[in-house]
Amino acid sequence: MSYLSRATLISRLLCAPLAFAAALPSLAAETRGTINASTLACEGAPRADCGGGYVAEATPSTGSSAVRLLGCHLDLDQEFALSQARAVAAPTAEVRFAVFSRPDRPKEGAPPLCRRLSFQMPPSWISSATWGHDKNELIVVDAVTKRTLHYRLSNPTVQYVSVDTQIVHPPRNVLKIRDSEHGYLVEVAGPDNSAHEIISVRPDFVHRVAALRLGTEEHPRRSEVRAVYQWIEDSNALIAFADIRSSDGKWRTGVVRIAWTETAEPEFLFETKVADPMVSYYYLGLDYLARAAGDPYLLVMKDKPYILRLAPKSEPLDLLPSRFRNAPPLPALSSPSSFPEAFRTMAASTMPVGMYGSGEHLYVLGRSPGGEGTNWFLTRITPRQRAVDWTVRLPTTAEHLAVVPGESYWAFIEKGEVRELGSQSVLGIFLVPAATLEEPMLRGDLQCQG
Numbered sequence: 001m002s003y004l005s006r007a008t009l010i011s012r013l014l015c016a017p018l019a020f021a022a023a024l025p026s027l028a029a030e031t032r033g034t035i036n037a038s039t040l041a042c043e044g045a046p047r048a049d050c051g052g053g054y055v056a057e058a059t060p061s062t063g064s065s066a067v068r069l070l071g072c073h074l075d076l077d078q079e080f081a082l083s084q085a086r087a088v089a090a091p092t093a094e095v096r097f098a099v100f101s102r103p104d105r106p107k108e109g110a111p112p113l114c115r116r117l118s119f120q121m122p123p124s125w126i127s128s129a130t131w132g133h134d135k136n137e138l139i140v141v142d143a144v145t146k147r148t149l150h151y152r153l154s155n156p157t158v159q160y161v162s163v164d165t166q167i168v169h170p171p172r173n174v175l176k177i178r179d180s181e182h183g184y185l186v187e188v189a190g191p192d193n194s195a196h197e198i199i200s201v202r203p204d205f206v207h208r209v210a211a212l213r214l215g216t217e218e219h220p221r222r223s224e225v226r227a228v229y230q231w232i233e234d235s236n237a238l239i240a241f242a243d244i245r246s247s248d249g250k251w252r253t254g255v256v257r258i259a260w261t262e263t264a265e266p267e268f269l270f271e272t273k274v275a276d277p278m279v280s281y282y283y284l285g286l287d288y289l290a291r292a293a294g295d296p297y298l299l300v301m302k303d304k305p306y307i308l309r310l311a312p313k314s315e316p317l318d319l320l321p322s323r324f325r326n327a328p329p330l331p332a333l334s335s336p337s338s339f340p341e342a343f344r345t346m347a348a349s350t351m352p353v354g355m356y357g358s359g360e361h362l363y364v365l366g367r368s369p370g371g372e373g374t375n376w377f378l379t380r381i382t383p384r385q386r387a388v389d390w391t392v393r394l395p396t397t398a399e400h401l402a403v404v405p406g407e408s409y410w411a412f413i414e415k416g417e418v419r420e421l422g423s424q425s426v427l428g429i430f431l432v433p434a435a436t437l438e439e440p441m442l443r444g445d446l447q448c449q450g
Contacts, residue, residue, distance in 0.1 A: 373397025
């Protein structure tokens, strides 16, 4: 059937249900509207170009008007799509269903969607990374040397430039780094974990904007911020997954807003038990906190993960692709040997391993074991529209990935097996233009050159 005639048939008849292969993954968006057969435009829907997708028409048993849903997709989860149609109409609604799609491959001669590079003098163990303010420099924190390494993009290599031996005065170990409104946010500590702080610094890494002291009992707050495991900037505060010791001596764990003001008390946005198995995911430093359209979100790593909007009002969102609604229990991370075990558990599982924010969107990184390595997927979500926009397969089978979002490029750093704490090979890196990930409709496999 031709592309246009197929759309025409869907538009006019909403064909009888089609046959689907079993276990097709991840719905990528659903938006209300109808299909214009001549343009394949989503009339009455936020997204202008459907590209490919599904149509579901739900007719309530009460005899009221039918509800028609249109969604763009990569890999279709039919059960989830049908449940969404019934949810809008009624649980007992009769649903008719049809799909259509455009060719997945780019036109001949089209530029590659990403490019692959190799590291010159790779780091030993990447704890975090960010882009430099000249947009062509990658700054990596090596957890073994506890220093920041600076690399410059230079095809076909990521060229080593320099190492910061003293990022602040007096010299201290660098534990993590993120970019910020003023420059960078850097977590630093002394050799014995004294003088432990998160500092906001200018791009020169010298001039401070603010500092947040950690793990000290000599503190003007009534509650002590004993440790933070991941954090994002929030105007004049940090939002962090942290351990807090309250004024009565009790320990509390969860996501808190911590003002830079020394005397302000941490405000809990999400709290869980200290012994909850899910906390191991956050202690590992995986990126599960992100911002989109100004709002903070947490990927809650319960046995059935979900996305939680933390503020201005706490609200769970049912937006994860169904194949990634799984989080196996991890060991308690009570000894160095438990860390490789935790990473092996993740490597053998289909699950989400990161969430990142850019503009209005959240991006969820998912993994699934495959015959020749790991299958990696990136799903874009627009939370304010309650829409899952698309899912693409990433061009790598590496055992682990580190993702560094940026204004010009997103870097995907390929890493090998975690043999022991502090021992993991860095295999390579590929860059995806940020503009590619802003496309309203992506499908299939991203392609790389090199």
